[in-house]
Amino acid sequence: MNQIITNKRNEQLKSIKNIVVKVGSSTLTYANGLLNLSHIEHLVRQLSDLHNRGYGIILVSSGAIGAGIGKLGLKERPKSIPEKQAAAAVGQGILMHMYEKVFSEYGKTVGQILLTKEDMTDPIRRNNAHNTFTSLLEQRVIPIINENDAVVVDEIKVGDNDTLSALVAKLVQVDLLILMSDIDGLYDCDPRKNKKAKLISFVDEITEEIVSCAGGAGSNLGTGGMATKINAAKISTDSGISMVIVNGDNAEVLRDILDGKEVGTWFNARK
Ligand code: GLU
Numbered sequence: 001m002n003q004i005i006t007n008k009r010n011e012q013l014k015s016i017k018n019i020v021v022k023v024g025s026s027t028l029t030y031a032n033g034l035l036n037l038s039h040i041e042h043l044v045r046q047l048s049d050l051h052n053r054g055y056g057i058i059l060v061s062s063g064a065i066g067a068g069i070g071k072l073g074l075k076e077r078p079k080s081i082p083e084k085q086a087a088a089a090v091g092q093g094i095l096m097h098m099y100e101k102v103f104s105e106y107g108k109t110v111g112q113i114l115l116t117k118e119d120m121t122d123p124i125r126r127n128n129a130h131n132t133f134t135s136l137l138e139q140r141v142i143p144i145i146n147e148n149d150a151v152v153v154d155e156i157k158v159g160d161n162d163t164l165s166a167l168v169a170k171l172v173q174v175d176l177l178i179l180m181s182d183i184d185g186l187y188d189c190d191p192r193k194n195k196k197a198k199l200i201s202f203v204d205e206i207t208e209e210i211v212s213c214a215g216g217a218g219s220n221l222g223t224g225g226m227a228t229k230i231n232a233a234k235i236s237t238d239s240g241i242s243m244v245i246v247n248g249d250n251a252e253v254l255r256d257i258l259d260g261k262e263v264g265t266w267f268n269a270r271k
Pocket of ligand 1: 061064065147159162
């Protein structure tokens with residue numbers, strides 16, 4: 001373990017109060033679109049535990065379209081916009097029902113916010129959204145966020161929840177953004193193609209070289225690959241918020257990050 005890197009991470013961990021955690025479809029649903037209950041239970045347990053430690057938690061959850069695909073028994077991700085929106089409308093309810101149920105087992109209250117791009121760009125709507133988040137966090141509610149997929153069309157969408165979570169982190173001015181993925185972090189080359197690929201554990205600056213490390217698209221249920229994660233890292237670190245990419249398969253990964261273990265790839269906030 002590199003001591004300088006560990007110190008840099010630990011320095012920032014001391015002052016963390018509010019955290020945005022983004023979880024992707026590939027962590028929440030199986031390839032057939034049905035919910036991965038064991039991942040969801042581990043996730044909710046970890047988030048509730050962090051909440052008990054005093055952190056404010058905002059969860060950005062994908063999986064609405066994925067869960068809708070499962071429920072509707074579709075063989076593949078629909079191509080037409082109305083079909084995708086219908087899947088999102090069905091799936092969003094399934095997701096929230098699940099979160100409400102599992103979080104309440106740990107005594108936690110959740111609130112749903114479905115955002116559109118204008119909520120992040122229009123000053124009045126931005127301000128409204130900011131006030132809602134502040135009020136929820138003050139009341140110790142865990143906001144659960146997704147893009148309002150059932151009503152926005154591709155042309156005017158944020159489009160992926162990596163970017164959405166960075167915009168939310170910036171809007172609320174949280175202290176850390178965590179992206180939970182199905183990969184351990186950013187590698188120096190594509191680990192699916194090259195067995196010698198090495199995990200990059202700390203990124204001080206997002207250089208051209210770092211951008212070129214980000215491969216293509218990920219699984220076929222989610223929309224994000226490493227490229228959208230790097231985009232999220234740029235938004236987040238430019239807003240003074242560090243971001244970490246970790247593997248959601250590790251059941252204790254959130255605690256590991258906050259306990260200062262060198263997991264995943266840490267993108268350091270710019271001053
Ligand atoms: N908002 C989409 C959903 O809930 C997912 C977007 C993404 O995977 O980044 O299905």
